[in-house]
Amino acid sequence: MTPSPTLCYHLAMNTLVRDVTIIPMNESELIFSGDIGIAAGKISFLGRMPQDFTPDTIIEGSGMVAMPGLVNAHTHLSMVYFRNYKDSVENLHDWLSEIWPLEDLLTAEDILPASRLGIAEMIRSGTTCFADMYLFPEATCQAVLESGIKANIGLTLFGGLVESKRRMRCRLPLVDPIMARAQGRILLDVAPHAIYTCPQDTLEYARDFAKERACRIHTHVSETLKEVQDCISEHGVSPISYLQRVGLLTPETYLAHCVHPVGDDLKLLAHSKAHIVHNPSSNCKLASGIAPLASMRDSQVGIALGTDGASSNNSLDLFHDIRLASMLSAVSTGNPIAITPYEILKMATTGGALALGRQSECGTIEIGKDADIILIDTRKPHLTPINNIFSALVYSAKSTDVDTVFCKGKVLMQNGQLTTIDTHEASESTSRHWAEILSRANRSAYQGR
Ligand SMILES: [Zn+2]
Incomplete structure (x- = not known):
């Protein structure tokens, strides 16, 4: 699969996630709204975009919750x-x-x-x-x-x-x-x-x-x-x-x-x-x-x-x-x-x-950490009204609500579409290999008689 050029970002590019609800999971603040800046794979700012930040790509975060991957x-x-x-x-x-x-x-x-x-x-x-x-x-x-x-x-x-x-x-x-x-x-x-x-x-x-x-x-x-x-x-x-x-x-x-x-x-x-x-x-x-x-x-x-x-x-x-x-x-x-x-x-x-010994690089949304962030689309019947965002994520959210995934600032999924893996090919290939594994098992059972 050749990923769409619009979905591939070089690590050096600046990405702005605009107007999103942020759950940093670092206990300094439970939840706030604002922008997230990503530069060179890391979170460069949270809240309001500084004047010296020029985004190459803008992702609209309205209606989304950003939480750590x-x-x-x-x-x-x-x-x-x-x-x-x-x-x-x-x-x-x-x-x-x-x-x-x-x-x-x-x-x-x-x-x-x-x-x-x-x-x-x-x-x-x-x-x-x-x-x-x-x-x-x-x-x-x-x-x-x-x-x-x-x-x-x-x-x-x-x-x-x-x-x-x-x-x-x-x-x-x-x-x-x-x-x-x-x-x-x-x-x-x-x-x-x-x-x-x-x-x-x-x-x-x-x-x-x-x-x-x-x-x-x-x-x-x-x-x-x-x-x-x-x-x-x-x-x-x-x-x-x-x-x-x-x-x-x-x-x-x-x-x-x-x-x-x-x-x-x-x-x-x-x-x-x-x-x-x-x-x-x-x-x-x-x-x-x-x-x-x-x-x-x-x-x-x-x-x-x-x-x-x-x-x-x-x-x-x-x-x-x-x-x-x-x-x-x-x-x-x-x-x-x-x-x-x-x-x-x-x-x-x-x-x-x-x-996993990675607390200095991920696990929270904080300036300076890797941009390992997921955006969850809350504009869904089963997430309306939200009332309590943490309860909603634990009890009501589904994995299909995950819209966008960043790891080290790179977009691995956007609008529910994977950018680095051809899922169809991976599924077909896995099924082919499974059939071969089963035939190997049959042969070894036959030889074992
Ligand atoms: Zn196990």
Whole structure:
């Protein structure tokens, strides 16, 4: 696809978003109206346009709300292949045993179109930054590079130390050069999958790698009661205590799920300054449980939001999870305002930026930060009247209300049209590859007889 020249902006160009309702999410001001200036990819002013600012492009913001781009802090992007596949299982562990044999058949060529498709879905629903943990990360990096989105790409470790070192040896030389071309949009993290798939020496290797590279650590923890019980049986402590013992609970760690903290787990998390990534749709769909969000907040634990993979959600639409997080908090505590709509939106923006180590560049709308901004069209029946903008965004807004998406000042979507990804081609290519994956699976099943 050749993007329309009217929709492509060079980073050096000045863009004016005129007369928009701004929700900065920085608590200095909850909401105000005015203009947003974007120059060289950054927010250059807020409020009234200064006389020395000459816009090359003007976007009318009347009827729109500008908020920070959403941060999806936990996903497995290319699991879009397994969307609605083998849903009829009883729990996470049975489901994984259905998925893993197919994952063994994936190639880097399969990952690229699926990554493009997943990124298209995320941009359309207002996400400007995500954290991924999956196979062939170099292919996902390539899709991130092309698309203009930001990502923390996890180098996934799975299995014993020899296998984990092999993965790192193979993938790192492929990922590093792409990362170098992405001008900070791609950060590399280390991602030991979970304590039940990585033995202690692999976890220690991840810890040491993170120290050497000064990168972040992304893992799953305490997702199911079975995981907690198995860990207590094997190691005598909860999964979170075990991670602390191994040295993986650090301010640079972000932990997906944490549905079942026990004992002093929340104190440990707060003390360590590790971040939790709440994945409400996945936790509901796999019947894993409801994470105690209000207790985490009360314990001063940093909280971000994620979709998890499209296979256990079954979408990458963070607006779904924003709404569900609020609903689950209400129903599980018996208190509809145990977590306020504003707090949920903080988790989806600043909470994610903090978890991914990007708080100095995104997560809020502030002068000097990257222009990672989404415009939401509120001129819709389901958003009229607004009454309370934060409630409206959490309970009434849909991802289809996202009209325009900027990342580092570049327009990735305008008037609902993607500018950097050909969605039709990504869909067709993903479907073609999925058919090939299934035929590979049939062949290997036949040969296995
Ligand atoms: Zn996950």
